[in-house]
Amino acid sequence: MSADKTDRRIKTSMGTLTAETITVRGHNLVDDLMGRVDAASLFFLEVTGRLPSDTENALLNAMIVSIAEHGMMPSVIAARLTIMGAPESFQGAVASGLLGAGDVFVGPTSNVARLLQVEAAALDGSDEEKAEQIVDLYQREGRRIPGLGHPHHPIDPRSEKLLAMQRELGAPRAYTDLMLAVHKAACARRGKHLTFNAVAAVGAIASDIGLDWRAVRGIGLVARTIGLIGHVFEELNQPSAQTIWNLVEDHSDYFDPSEAGVPASPQGRK
Amino acid sequence: MSADKTDRRIKTSMGTLTAETITVRGHNLVDDLMGRVDAASLFFLEVTGRLPSDTENALLNAMIVSIAEHGMMPSVIAARLTIMGAPESFQGAVASGLLGAGDVFVGPTSNVARLLQVEAAALDGSDEEKAEQIVDLYQREGRRIPGLGHPHHPIDPRSEKLLAMQRELGAPRAYTDLMLAVHKAACARRGKHLTFNAVAAVGAIASDIGLDWRAVRGIGLVARTIGLIGHVFEELNQPSAQTIWNLVEDHSDYFDPSEAGVPASPQGRK
């Protein structure tokens, strides 16, 4: 731990405090942000370093709203069970639910954005040509294209709404056009209709308004936090956790490990 | 685990899905919310069951913006250290920081709201009379009145801004008036000026726009999530965690437990 280590400085451009002012991303918090920008604009400022246009703000808010609340989802159930055991920690229950916002439910929006911003950016040709190459690539590597398909519905009304808003607002749509081309190519290759779902719309439109692909999943995290707060607060007023626990216990069958078929030791060497 | 248990149902009014529609708190998600309401309005809907007025929305957004980003705060440092060890989990780093949004930094806004909505509601008299009784009560129980005081500044510019907005918008201010009376009474009792800080302003104004005291800390959780996402994303682009680690190691002195003075066993019986 030598002297040169302590010489190193931490570099940040998020915010800073002095005796007189609070600066957030280059803006005076009190004079320039409070009362002038909304929560979604602040999120945009945090991850891009600039304030959004009205169009960008409208699309961002619509995306957050579209994925915040869908009723009794797994992360919400987890948060309700957590507040039952730890009623002293509202933030702990919200964090518990947020931890499920991973690769399966929230991550795919970032995967769509990465496909567009990173994988397709390395390709040449028209959108149609790039789309063909993307479909080839995913097929070759045995990967599923994120954002396409839905268990029950040929269209996702949330995607339709987001795409309609993008058109009506005259927003940039280069990434969205490319994603629609990928959708078209994938349907043709599979020989059947695949739903262009909300994940695809959010990943593409977020890219078009300027969010880095890694920050796209931030949209889902803000949305989930809002939804989780609502559920944890409802749980405090109208508890369901005990009923959930009872349901799970009543529907569980215990098997002795010897008959359960869970691997008891690694394959191969033993 | 008897039959009557499985008969019990879970009751919720957060949201529900059918084959055709997504309903959020009594509203059609696609037709009535997307493109029409912003993220803060959705938060308001989640915790009150109704959409905010324009005035309520403006104040709510200003409160979220006021406490989202203040640079290198403890929760932000925690999140940066977490993403260093677990770069696969963006949500884990955000959750790690959110766990610090507890009784010391974020909870006091709820404590202000509880003082106003619960403790003062049990009292009779004018605001001035209630304020005297509140100051008495806290003094008698050795509790510190939340929202008053600041290490360095006689005024908190964020409070001034929020109170000015509330006046200009003609918003309801019964709880805020009461909190200002508590502030006045506390200053008189202490014989010195105490800062009416942002915690006091958020707790009071949130009460005036209709948030239950337990939901008030949700404002801080939404704000923190936004700020944490920004810092975790900056950390991915411009890492500081190794420098922070080095700083802490270089400034740490190890003492043998025998000389450290940390209690090695409980008092009294041993």
Add this chain to the structure above:
Amino acid sequence: MSADKTDRRIKTSMGTLTAETITVRGHNLVDDLMGRVDAASLFFLEVTGRLPSDTENALLNAMIVSIAEHGMMPSVIAARLTIMGAPESFQGAVASGLLGAGDVFVGPTSNVARLLQVEAAALDGSDEEKAEQIVDLYQREGRRIPGLGHPHHPIDPRSEKLLAMQRELGAPRAYTDLMLAVHKAACARRGKHLTFNAVAAVGAIASDIGLDWRAVRGIGLVARTIGLIGHVFEELNQPSAQTIWNLVEDHSDYFDPSEAGVPASPQGRK
């Protein structure tokens, strides 16, 4: 942020690294701890600064084992739902479940220990006299004495086992005797038998082996971590989260917020 701040040093007696050795709580990690002490002893060393005797170690292990695994408990269900959404983060699922180890399920062991180490330590008299005063105090303040009572059973076999081990090992039992006196006094006061449950036994025996009351809940956290790892691993091999989700959805009834009775605004002022 003046110069004197950076002069301040961090003082720790947990551990330290040099080029040659790793020191843990005053012991050489490789030479003195690895191969010589078990995981429970390390926990004991961490929170007391000394290694346990054989008796202390035996009791500590028995306490950890007694509360680690009870099947489909709320925290375990939360962890299973979390790994479903975020399969990339084993630690996130474990953390999600651990967040439920709060004031309701795990905290009471610390509350028993605080009753004994702090509240009773301030009293004079014999165990019986202290017990009467404790029962008076809790009754007066409307608090429930932690560790007493059980929904279905007059005895808790885990308590019996822990108390029997304590006797057979000839371990110190001053705190346990006091807690048994509290139990006796509480039963007399209530005029009915109350179960001396595992929470009471763990809180008292942990105090007798020298754990500070605030560290007592660490026993539950170690135990829960072990149990949660088992469940998350089973979930990876034999998923149940989708079934749990389906069960909850199938047993949920959605009510419009206007009819749901959840408070839409704070009482009193509106």
Add this chain to the structure above:
Amino acid sequence: MSADKTDRRIKTSMGTLTAETITVRGHNLVDDLMGRVDAASLFFLEVTGRLPSDTENALLNAMIVSIAEHGMMPSVIAARLTIMGAPESFQGAVASGLLGAGDVFVGPTSNVARLLQVEAAALDGSDEEKAEQIVDLYQREGRRIPGLGHPHHPIDPRSEKLLAMQRELGAPRAYTDLMLAVHKAACARRGKHLTFNAVAAVGAIASDIGLDWRAVRGIGLVARTIGLIGHVFEELNQPSAQTIWNLVEDHSDYFDPSEAGVPASPQGRK
């Protein structure tokens, strides 16, 4: 959500409760486990379905002890900062630190085990032949072999100790022999000595005692939980978080986002 869904049952072999007994993984908790097995054995039982032999138990405890406490590590600093903001939630601070036990610090032990249990299991030949193929594979895919290398030291004393214990106890060592062959082949290929570090030893020995590769990181999670509890408890007695915060603030330089070089928008399309 059709009828057949509610017919589905949850299958588990972790544990179950009846009115009379608590069963854990096929064992009566009170009669067969409490007082008979230690915490590490319970962990082993949780993830393998069987109790360990004395040799397996000794190695498991040594592995847990080897990685539990190393002083002021990033996850420990995160936990200390978290308890500062949320002193009401001991479990929240521990969870906050545990969230950093991811792919960088704890995950590599599982990666070593996967290399041995999955990747090498698909290969033919002697250990030396498999090792060559593994080194080829990782080189071809540009992956770094986990468990090899150390910033400063040619030997890791923890690995030496674990390997010595394994030999002295006459434990199974097929996976360890293979990992040592991989080490030898990698050193030859690179033309320089690489440290066989603790990650390699834990991954290999855990495989030899029968842990599935995905459960291997559970060793690190148990170890970290123990270490984190110690640090959070020390923080309560002897706070360092404010000093850490001051250090970070004093060593941070704020740059306007316009000059900071953090990408403000995705590459390519804008």
